[in-house]
Amino acid sequence: MSKINSYRRNFLSGLAGTAAAVTVAPGIFLREVQAKPADEPISDKVRWGMLIDVNKLTDGGDACIAACKKEHGWGDEEHSNDLQDAQWIRKVKVTEKMTGKTVSLPVMCQHCETAPCVDVCPTGASMKRADGIVQVNKHICIGCRYCMMACPYKARSFVHETLVDQRPGTPRGKGTVESCNMCVNRVDEGKNPACVDAAPQAMLFGDLNDENSQISKVLKQYGGTQIRADLGLNTGVRYWGI
Amino acid sequence: MATNTVFSEIKNSGLGFWAVLGFFGLMTLVGAGAFYYMHHHGHHVTGMNNQIVWGMPHVFAIFLIVAASGAANVATVGTVFGKKIYQPLGRLSAFLAAALLVGGLIVLLLDLGSIGHVIEMAYGYINFKSIFAWNIILYSGFIAILAVYLWTMMDRSKVAKKFYKPTGTINMFWRFMLTMGTGSIFGFLVARQYYDAAILAPLFIVASYVYGTAIYTLVLMATFKMTGRELGDAVLNRLRYTLAIFIALVLFLELVRHLTNIYATEHHGVESFILNGGPFSNLFWYGQIVFGSLVPMFLVWCTFLRNNRTALVVAAILAIMGGFAQIYVILIGGQSYPLVLFPNSETSSTFSDGVYNAYSATLPEYLLGIGGVGLALCVLIIGMKIFRLLPTTLADASVDPHHSS
Ligand code: SF4
Ligand code: SF4
Numbered sequence: 321m322s323k324i325n326s327y328r329r330n331f332l333s334g335l336a337g338t339a340a341a342v343t344v345a346p347g348i349f350l351r352e353v354q355a356k357p358a359d360e361p362i363s364d365k366v367r368w369g370m371l372i373d374v375n376k377l378t379d380g381g382d383a384c385i386a387a388c389k390k391e392h393g394w395g396d397e398e399h400s401n402d403l404q405d406a407q408w409i410r411k412v413k414v415t416e417k418m419t420g421k422t423v424s425l426p427v428m429c430q431h432c433e434t435a436p437c438v439d440v441c442p443t444g445a446s447m448k449r450a451d452g453i454v455q456v457n458k459h460i461c462i463g464c465r466y467c468m469m470a471c472p473y474k475a476r477s478f479v480h481e482t483l484v485d486q487r488p489g490t491p492r493g494k495g496t497v498e499s500c501n502m503c504v505n506r507v508d509e510g511k512n513p514a515c516v517d518a519a520p521q522a523m524l525f526g527d528l529n530d531e532n533s534q535i536s537k538v539l540k541q542y543g544g545t546q547i548r549a550d551l552g553l554n555t556g557v558r559y560w561g562i
Numbered sequence: 563m564a565t566n567t568v569f570s571e572i573k574n575s576g577l578g579f580w581a582v583l584g585f586f587g588l589m590t591l592v593g594a595g596a597f598y599y600m601h602h603h604g605h606h607v608t609g610m611n612n613q614i615v616w617g618m619p620h621v622f623a624i625f626l627i628v629a630a631s632g633a634a635n636v637a638t639v640g641t642v643f644g645k646k647i648y649q650p651l652g653r654l655s656a657f658l659a660a661a662l663l664v665g666g667l668i669v670l671l672l673d674l675g676s677i678g679h680v681i682e683m684a685y686g687y688i689n690f691k692s693i694f695a696w697n698i699i700l701y702s703g704f705i706a707i708l709a710v711y712l713w714t715m716m717d718r719s720k721v722a723k724k725f726y727k728p729t730g731t732i733n734m735f736w737r738f739m740l741t742m743g744t745g746s747i748f749g750f751l752v753a754r755q756y757y758d759a760a761i762l763a764p765l766f767i768v769a770s771y772v773y774g775t776a777i778y779t780l781v782l783m784a785t786f787k788m789t790g791r792e793l794g795d796a797v798l799n800r801l802r803y804t805l806a807i808f809i810a811l812v813l814f815l816e817l818v819r820h821l822t823n824i825y826a827t828e829h830h831g832v833e834s835f836i837l838n839g840g841p842f843s844n845l846f847w848y849g850q851i852v853f854g855s856l857v858p859m860f861l862v863w864c865t866f867l868r869n870n871r872t873a874l875v876v877a878a879i880l881a882i883m884g885g886f887a888q889i890y891v892i893l894i895g896g897q898s899y900p901l902v903l904f905p906n907s908e909t910s911s912t913f914s915d916g917v918y919n920a921y922s923a924t925l926p927e928y929l930l931g932i933g934g935v936g937l938a939l940c941v942l943i944i945g946m947k948i949f950r951l952l953p954t955t956l957a958d959a960s961v962d963p964h965h966s967s
Contacts, residue, residue: 399604403611403914410913414904427903427911440750442694443679444687460682463675465615466694472753474901474913477612478675481604494604495675547903551752562904 358508364450367433367556368502369528370513371535371544372426374561376522380424381411384515384523388428391503391514393487397480406477406492408500409515414562423562426515428500429454429475430547431556437467437476437499446497452528452556455501463495472548475499502556528556567650567960569716569950572789572943579947582788586939593933596926597672605675609923613914614897618923619673622931624744625773625889626666626938627701628766631741632774634659634708634733636801637715641730647800647961650953651782653715656733657945658781659774660708665938667701669931693746700740707733716950741767748896755832756896759823765815771808773885775801776878781942783875785952794958795869802874805881806862809855812888816851832899835918842895845887854884894921 377384389395394406409428415421431454437446438454445461448454456467456476468476476499483492489505492498503513511517516525526535544558572579600607610617636655640648671677688695711733714726745766748757779801786793820837823829836842858877867873898919903909909916946952953960 400606403613404606407913410911412909412911412915415908417906417908436752439691441689442692443683444689460679460686461676462679462683468615469751472901473903478615480606
């Protein structure tokens with residue numbers, strides 16, 4: 321118990337510094353890697369990852385979800401019903417059956433290293449970038465939805481109708497599949513993903529391959545839980561407090 | 563004897579012929595209309611959603627593709643196992659297989675969200691890690707092999723004869739791979755509990771014989787009746803018993819599959835969902851098991867009904883419906899059961915976590931699937947009109963001089 325508490329304290333103080341830095345200069349402190357110039361290929365030296373401390377997300381992730389929605393413009397499809405609307409990130413309430421302990425956490429694409437959605441995709445539309453970000457190239461996606469069948473986290477949505485009024489940084493299209501792309505548009509400009517900026521007290525974004533990055537340091541010290549770790553997908557999104 | 567069998571195309575194409583062709587043509591057109599409607603509006607006009615991502619069109623498509631593989635089996639038995647009585651049946655068998663495959667593939671294709679991108683795919687990258695990509699190769703290869711196979715059966719030249727048996731053998735192995743490949747689509751879905759079983763691949767192979775034999779039997783009986791050809795009991799009895807034996811085998815594999823699942827504790831939930839009181843239980847027990855398997859087996863093996871053609875027709879129709887129910891339960895039932903993200907916990911969210919997903923297909927989905935069936939039958943009928951697929955007679959004396967009933 322005391323050990324856990326000391327972990328907590330450490331993380332608290334670690335993040336307190338971060339949060340302060342973020343408020344002073346958003347998007348700078350958390351990022352050790354500079355923006356990628358547009359003509360430069362994506363580096364495979366980097367693996368982007370994310371750490372979410374569920375205990376610090378007092379709203380269970382509502383703010384992150386709102387920020388994601390605003391950034392990418394999903395979820396208000398006009399003709400689709402609730403089950404057909406896209407949801408890139410959702411708040412899942414988990415109650416452990418035996419203890420009754422309840423937590424709420426945001427779940428989105430976990431950016432698996434060995435991504436089932438990439439393996440099954442016939443066209444290569446579902447792809448993992450060299451920097452570990454998994455996304456769909458909507459220009460070659462044929463809309464077969466095999467990736468949706470294969471994703472263990474139900475992270476993907478299908479666009480069930482013609483879209484209007486799209487966000488410039490997020491091309492979407494009727495009849496294609498989409499999911500959290502870790503805000504590639506922002507990351508390539510050297511910014512944080514929108515959700516991370518919406519909950520800086522609880523989320524860390526950074527390079528998992530760089531042992532000096534803050535995310536690597538805290539993960540090295542305290543670890544980070546994967547959802548369904550038994551599947552061995554080595555996810556890029558890790559959690560504390562689940 | 564088989565080698566002396568005379569084949570002919572459908573000759574007297576009177577009103578009846580055009581009426582039948584017109585009927586299936588209309589089905590195809592309606593299917594095309596449904597495609598246009600779905601494509602124009604997007605999939606929000608279907609019952610499919612982000613939880614049930616493969617729906618009724620896929621049930622039709624998978625059924626037709628699996629049935630195609632089984633329909634070619636009649637030819638295989640004649641060629642590879644040298645059973646003479648089956649040899650006159652080979653041409654129709656191979657052609658029917660190709661027709662069913664075309665019907666199934668079209669449905670699969672027309673359900674895609676962005677069909678336009680398929681054309682680009684032909685020039686672009688194909689991911690060979692994907693079993694889907696392999697299936698595309700297996701399906702197109704199957705059609706090519708069937709074409710060669712038909713040639714070896716229909717050309718009287720020596721060269722063609724020489725290739726008859728090898729092609730038949732290749733065709734058989736190809737069919738194995740194709741049906742297993744179709745079954746393996748599910749095998750790659752690691753997190754979906756209902757599909758987490760190696761036995762699905764052999765199950766699909768055995769089931770393909772049931773669907774294929776049933777369809778073949780109905781097609782043979784209908785065309786022989788309509789074209790006034792004689793069809794003896796010798797051939798029908800072979801088909802009848804093939805059907806029943808493979809139904810029994812499917813039942814056996816289903817038993818093994820469900821018992822193994824029940825044995826694994828983590829699959830208790832999904833098993834009781836499917837078998838015991840969930841929305842798919844009636845379809846499973848009554849649709850697939852009782853009416854789709856036990857009743858047809860009874861109709862075939864009951865001694866009172868020996869040589870009874872009506873009983874055979876009913877058995878074949880029931881077996882087809884049972885097979886359809888089987889695919890539906892596997893495909894939709896498997897998706898309906900929620901993914902487990904957090905074992906030993908209850909989950910809820912705005913994205914259907916922790917709940918059973920309901921699905922009801924909308925009209926365009928049915929029509930698209932039915933259009934695929936219509937297309938398959940149009941192709942078949944036109945094929946029978948152009949090519950000499952049908953023996954002029956399958957009377958007992960002509961197929962098996964030693965036959966005595
Ligand atoms: S979470 Fe799903 S969509 Fe994301 S990389 Fe893993 S399998 Fe693919
Ligand atoms: S829906 Fe698109 S991204 Fe997903 S497997 Fe099919 S082609 Fe690939």
